[in-house]
Amino acid sequence: MDTTGLPSGVDRPTWDLDFGVSGDPADLDHTTSVTLTGADRLDLDFSYTGVGSVGDTVWLDLDADGVLDADEVGLIGVGVSVTYTGPGGATVTRAATTDADGRWSVGDLPLDVELTVAVDPATLPANVEATHDLDDPAGVTPGAGTTHTARVTLTATTPDRTDVDFGYRGRGAVGDLTWLDLNASGGPAPDGDDVGLAGVDLTVTWTDPTAGTTWSTTVTSAADGTWRVDHLPDGDVTVTVDPASLPTGVTPTHDPDGGADGSAAVTLHDDPATAANEGIDLDQDFAWTGTGSVGDLVWTDLDDDGTVDTGEDPIAGVDVTVTWSDPVSGTSASTTVTTAADGTWSVGGLPAGHLVVTVDPATLDPGLAPTFDLDGGDDRRAELDLGAGETRTDVDFGERPEADLAVTKTHTGDFAVGAEGRFTVTVTNHGPADATGVTLTDTLPSGLRFLRSEGTGLACTGSAGVVTCTTFGGDLPAGTSATVTLVVDVGPAAAPGVTNTVRVSATGPADPDPGNDEADDDVTVPLSVLDVDKVLDGELRSGRDAHWVITVTNHGPSPTTGPVTVTDDLPAGLTWGGAVSDDLSCSAVGVTGAIVTCTTAASLAVGESVSVRITTGVTADAGDRVINTAEVLGGTVVNGSPLPSAVLGDIVTRLADPADTLAAELGIEPQVATEVAQSVAVAQEALAFTGASSLRLVWLGTLLVLLGAAAWALGWRRRLLATRPVTVRRRGQRSQ
Known part of the structure; x- marks a missing residue:
């Protein structure tokens, strides 16, 4: 048999007369032998088949990417046909059916002939759409009439094609909700305070009831409890909830088929006669309630x-x-x-x-x-x-x-002895309830005496040093405040300062924070009691210099709050000769009968002393009477103003009274108080150069200037508080 006339690729012998007799494939050699015996032999036939093949898979391409992924399955029982034009123009069709893996194959095909491969839609699961074939790969819109078909030509170099795949996915879906049925109503949908359950694992299994293809996937419910599986063909679907993914301590109240067992079965079926897609079932809901x-x-x-x-x-x-x-x-x-x-x-x-x-x-x-x-x-x-x-x-x-009452107490500046002091007291009810029977109690410290109250917030009375104030009507609504000003008289016993404590109380309701029911207010009351000493250092001789030492001491109870000034009025018979001091700065007006003024701006602590040594010339004649006065000014300034002279005089008067307790209240020893009281108290208005006014503790001495009285000089080395006769000696005269 000359095979050159056969179609391309159709040169594989499949039968001849010798093979028919022997059955030996070795006899398929394109030849046969026969002996003619006078009759015609019309049985010398030769058959040939092609050497090519084509195939491969029809599968459920759920993600429509044209690739058979690990979670996708082949479609079983799908009919595939291969059609081509044979010798003489005859149409040849070869058929195959996909196996359990969705694979198909057709062999013995000619080469160099266009093959048309077609999937029989009637053998596909219902309600699917094509996603991929060789002519229309994934992502390419199929041409008209090319769905379910692909064309391929086998050649001598590629006689076998295993890439003729067909992908499909369903148009159906199943879902929809898992929820917590708080009220255990068991209804088909959430109600009231019910919420979706997140994180619930559901396994969806689809089965083609005709061919038996099965596919499964597991999804997890979203934050709102919804879930859904798309691209399912028509078929039988079961949904099973994984109980391990549920919150512990729940029991089912609803599933679609009423079994309350965490599973449901549904058949997806789209009616092609309608426009709607009945293959979508979103009623597969599951509910649980807690126990x-x-x-x-x-x-x-x-x-x-x-x-x-x-x-x-x-x-x-x-x-x-x-x-x-x-x-x-x-x-x-x-x-x-x-x-x-x-x-x-x-x-x-x-x-x-x-x-x-x-x-x-x-x-x-x-x-x-x-x-x-x-x-x-x-x-x-x-x-x-x-x-x-x-x-x-x-x-x-x-x-x-509860009514949380709180009280605050404030004042402005320092308090001055002999003047009025003002305390501002505010009571606040932080609530949340109204307070009833609100009372403010202020036990005044020593040195303060209640005079009156000012303001409309509280009404106050005072008795035995205790000030009691009540709100008008007795109640204080929540979120409101009441303010009153307590006016007090400030006595010297208040120096150098006092702490005034006020407390608020109520008959009801309970106060949750007693710690803010009391308020302290510390007040400074400046007062400095100053004392002056003057002693003669040396002798008094007519025609010679005399030296005087003046010492000022602050007996408290406060440090000085203003300049301290010492004045020495030199009488006739004494002339200014200068002053020496580490603490005071001195100047004089005039020479004979000069007024010597010494000042210090430094504050004197309680118990601290400063001194000055003043030199005078003695011009008095024998027998002249000389009165020398030393005084101290200043020391107590309150809020920029000096204490009034009347107040200072009253303090000295009280210090002079042994029965008065002021000295003890001020912390001044009795001996010192007596010495201060024995000094001459002179009321002095403010000096132009200091702007201050204070108690002037005056050293007064009357010096009787007599000749030859040298021996008396030693007697002046002490503090002089009154007028005394002193003699001034002539030169060379002995003391009497």
Whole structure:
């Protein structure tokens, strides 16, 4: 047989007469032998087949990417035909059916002939759409009439093609919701406070009821509890919930087929006669309710002990919100209930998880304040963990009426002895309840005497050093304040300062913060009692210099608050000769009869002394009487003003009275007080060069200038407080 005339690639012998007799493939050699015996032989036939093949897979291409992915399956029982034009123009069709893996193959095909490969749509699962074939790969819009077909030509170099694949995906879907059925209604849809359950794993299995193809996938419900599987062909679908993915402590209340077993079966079927896609079923919902609960009581905890005692009433009508959260998925749900007439509340249907329970303050009397909750925060909030199926009846909340009173007390500047002092006292009710029977009590310290009150916020009376003030009407509403000014007389016993304490109280309700019911106000009362000493250092001789030492001492009780000035009025017979001091700066006006002034701006501490040594010339004649006066000024300035002279005089008078307790109150020793009182007190108005006024403790001495009295000089080395006769000696004269 000459094979050169055969179609391309159709040169594989499949039968001849010798092979028909022997059955030996070696006889398929394009030749046969026959002996003619006078009759015609019309049985010398030769058959040939092609050497090419084509195939491969028809599969469920769910993601429409043209690639058979690991989670996609082949379609079983799909009919595939290969059609081509044979020798003489005859149409040849070869058929195949996909196997359990969706694979198909057709062999013995000619080369260099266009083959048309077609999928029989009637053998596909219903309600699918093409996603890929060799002519129309994924992502390319199929040409007209080319769906389900592909064209390929086999050649000598590629006689076998295993890339003629066909991808399909369904147009159907299944879903839709998993939720927490808090009220266990079991309804077909969530209601009330029900919420979707996140993180629930659902396995969806699709089966082609005709060919038996099966495909499964597992999805997880979203944060809102929704789930969905798309691209399913018509067929039988089962949905199974993985119980391990559910919150612990739940029991089913609803599934689509009513079994309440966490599984459902549905058949997807699209009616091609309608425009709608009936192959989409979004009614596959599942619900569970929890087996745990929480409660219990909101009550009036009058004694703030966290225990329901006799006489402590329940509080009805209070909104309590319970928020549950799953520690694994993060799903949370909230529900609000209202306390009953007996103050109780309860929320059921809770899975195991974390609970936050809060009381809505808007549903409480505004005058109430929290006293108790389960975790001790006293903030109308409690957190706890609930076990599977656990019942908690200890989540109580205590409330009581409270009025947080607070008092402040202030003044301005220092207080001056002999003047009025003013304290500003403010009482505030921080609530939350109105305060009744509000009373302000101020026990005045020694040296202060109540004069009157000013202002309209409180009415005050004073008795035995105690000032008592009450609000008008006795009540102080929550969120309001009352202010009063207490005016006091400031006595010298208040020096060098006092602490004035005021306290507020009320007859009701309870005060949650007693620490702000009392206020102290420290007041400075400056007062410096100054003393002056003057002694003669040496002798008095006519025609020679005499030296005088003047010492000023601050006996307190305060450091000096203003300049201190020492004045020495030199009488006739004494002339200015200069001064030496480490503490005082001195100057003089005139020479004979000069006024010597020495000052210091430094503050003198209590007990501190300063001194100056003044030199004078003695011009007096024998027998002349000389009166020399030394005085000290200043030391006490209050808020820029000196103490009035009348006040200073009164202080000296009281110090002179042994029966008066002022010296002891000021901390001045009795001997010092006597010496100060024995000094001459002179009232002096403000000096132009100091702007100050003070008690002038005057050293007065009368010097009798007599000749030859040298021996008397030693007697002047002491403090002189009164007029004394002294003789001035002639030169060379001995003391008498």
